[in-house]
Amino acid sequence: MRNVIAIVLALFAPLLFPWPLAAVIAFLVSCVLPPLGLLSGVVADTLYYTHAVGIPYATIAGALATCLGFLVHEFWRTRIMAA
Amino acid sequence: MPLFPIGNSYRRRNALISSGRAFLAACIFFIVIVLLALRTFAPGFLAHVATPVWQVGQAATDGLAGFANIFGNSSELTRERDTLQNENLTLAEENRLLRAQMEDLTRLTASSTVPSGIRAGVTARPPVAPYDTLLVGAGTNEGVTAGAYVYGPGGVPLGTVDGVSLNTSRIALYSTGGRTTDGWVGEKRIAITLVGRGAGAFEATLPRNSGIAVNDVVYAPGPGALPIGTIVKIDTDPSSPRDDIFIAPYVNLFSLTWVTIAR
Numbered sequence: 001m002r003n004v005i006a007i008v009l010a011l012f013a014p015l016l017f018p019w020p021l022a023a024v025i026a027f028l029v030s031c032v033l034p035p036l037g038l039l040s041g042v043v044a045d046t047l048y049y050t051h052a053v054g055i056p057y058a059t060i061a062g063a064l065a066t067c068l069g070f071l072v073h074e075f076w077r078t079r080i081m082a083a
Numbered sequence: 084m085p086l087f088p089i090g091n092s093y094r095r096r097n098a099l100i101s102s103g104r105a106f107l108a109a110c111i112f113f114i115v116i117v118l119l120a121l122r123t124f125a126p127g128f129l130a131h132v133a134t135p136v137w138q139v140g141q142a143a144t145d146g147l148a149g150f151a152n153i154f155g156n157s158s159e160l161t162r163e164r165d166t167l168q169n170e171n172l173t174l175a176e177e178n179r180l181l182r183a184q185m186e187d188l189t190r191l192t193a194s195s196t197v198p199s200g201i202r203a204g205v206t207a208r209p210p211v212a213p214y215d216t217l218l219v220g221a222g223t224n225e226g227v228t229a230g231a232y233v234y235g236p237g238g239v240p241l242g243t244v245d246g247v248s249l250n251t252s253r254i255a256l257y258s259t260g261g262r263t264t265d266g267w268v269g270e271k272r273i274a275i276t277l278v279g280r281g282a283g284a285f286e287a288t289l290p291r292n293s294g295i296a297v298n299d300v301v302y303a304p305g306p307g308a309l310p311i312g313t314i315v316k317i318d319t320d321p322s323s324p325r326d327d328i329f330i331a332p333y334v335n336l337f338s339l340t341w342v343t344i345a346r
Contacts, residue, residue, distance in 0.1 A: 003107060007111075012136065014211075015133050015136045015137060015140065015207075015211070016136065016137075016211070017211065018210035019209075019210055019211065019212070019213040020210070022211075033104070033108070033111070034108070035108050035111040035112055035115070036111060038111075038112075038115055039111050039114060039115055039118075042118045042119060042122075043118060043129075044213065045122065046119075046121055046122045046126070046129045047129055047130055047133060047207070047212070047218070048207070048213055048216045048218070048253070049122070049214065050214060050216050050245040050246070050253055050254075050255035050259065051245055051255065052214075052245065052255035052259045052262045053214045053255075053259060053260075054261075057213070057214075058213060
């Protein structure tokens with residue numbers, strides 16, 4: 001269930017929320033399921049990227065969120081970050 | 084019981100990624116690849132699919148705003164309504180005068196400053212859309228072409244069409260961060276290069292003592308020179324021969340609902 005909610009959030013956050021909030025959501029969902037950060041970034045760039053920008057920042061940020069999310073996820077799973 | 088279990092459970096507990104998660108991750112990467120292919124071969128398809136979601140989101144936002152107003156202070160709302168009514172009357176009067184003046188000028192120059200074209204509703208705008216991008220609900224079916232000029236209310240230049248699909252278009256605004264646009268400033272129409280700063284704002288540099296002041300009008304190319312905003316700040320550095328000027332737009336991108344796309 002948690003994974004389903006994370007996937008829905010990753011897909012719909014770039015459509016419904018201001019981009020700074022969507023970025024925070026992308027990072028949070030990538031802690032649950034790391035590739036979702038990249039997915040969220042690619043969705044944002046597929047919708048909004050224009051040639052005037054030059055660099056697909058959302059995809060790059062999504063890939064970074066995936067890397068960070070993977071680290072956090074593994075730390076959490078191995079109880080390194082547990083309270 | 085062994086001190087260090089070496090069975091299946093041991094392996095499963097310490098595996099980097101479980102099989103279920105690996106399958107889910109593979110599915111997500113597959114979707115990512117599909118989206119990248121869509122971006123390359125059919126860039127407008129996802130925007131077309133997402134349009135109903137944007138419309139529902141906009142309707143929900145408007146509905147919530149209306150619902151929140153129910154709990155507002157009634158006397159404050161009445162006062163606000165009276166103020167707005169007065170402002171409305173004043174603006175209507177000013178508008179009437181300006182319209183008369185514009186008609187005179189139009190007759191004089193035999194051309195209108197407000198361009199005609201395709202009227203399109205905005206489906207996504209900043210801050211939901213990053214990069215200062217607008218998505219509008221008009222595409223090739225309505226006659227929109229890539230590279231066409233886009234104007235806001237009153238004919239204020241906004242940007243150009245970057246990508247078109249059947250029913251949607253993606254507009255790259257002049258104010259996209261780092262985008263440069265040639266323009267003019269002041270009554271003498273001094274040529275400047277406007278650099279986008281995002282959210283509709285621009286910056287530019289001008290030689291010291293160029294005679295430019297705060298509140299001077301800045302123009303962008305359209306049919307002729309069209310006003311795009313005003314100078315709000317001039318930064319002067321004694322060690323630099325040039326001044327940095329900051330420009331606020333006439334059009335508020337965050338509340339933009341309609342645009343006009345030139346044919």
